[in-house]
């Protein structure tokens with residue numbers, strides 16, 4: 001079992017620090033990049049400050065992003081430090097889903113090499 005915690009857009013990133021640094025720490029933080037509820041919403045780039053703060057503070061933490069991720073937004077999320085990507089519409093709506101997954105995987109790997 002791997003515990004994690006999710007941050008809604010209106011919740012500040014500082015709220016999770018005690019959970020990552022506690023005695024029984026979470027191993028993943030999900031930064032919601034849309035309001036939770038349904039797929040197909042627009043990526044909120046202003047959430048990348050949370051991702052950057054988490055990556056600077058916790059170099060090996062799994063940081064997930066969910067909402068509006070696809071070929072046009074993955075670079076921003078990856079360069080901020082996200083390494084787990086949830087993508088719905090961009091994959092299931094693509095003529096070649098595997099190509100989109102591959103593109104996003106490469107973006108995360110490239111960002112990790114350059115960090």
Ligand SMILES: O=C(CO)[C@@H](O)[C@H](O)COP(=O)(O)O
Nearest residue numbers: 036037039040067068088089
């Ligand atoms: O369901 C939600 C949010 O609750 C979505 O964020 C999906 O998890 C991903 O959908 P896309 O934004 O990729 O279409």
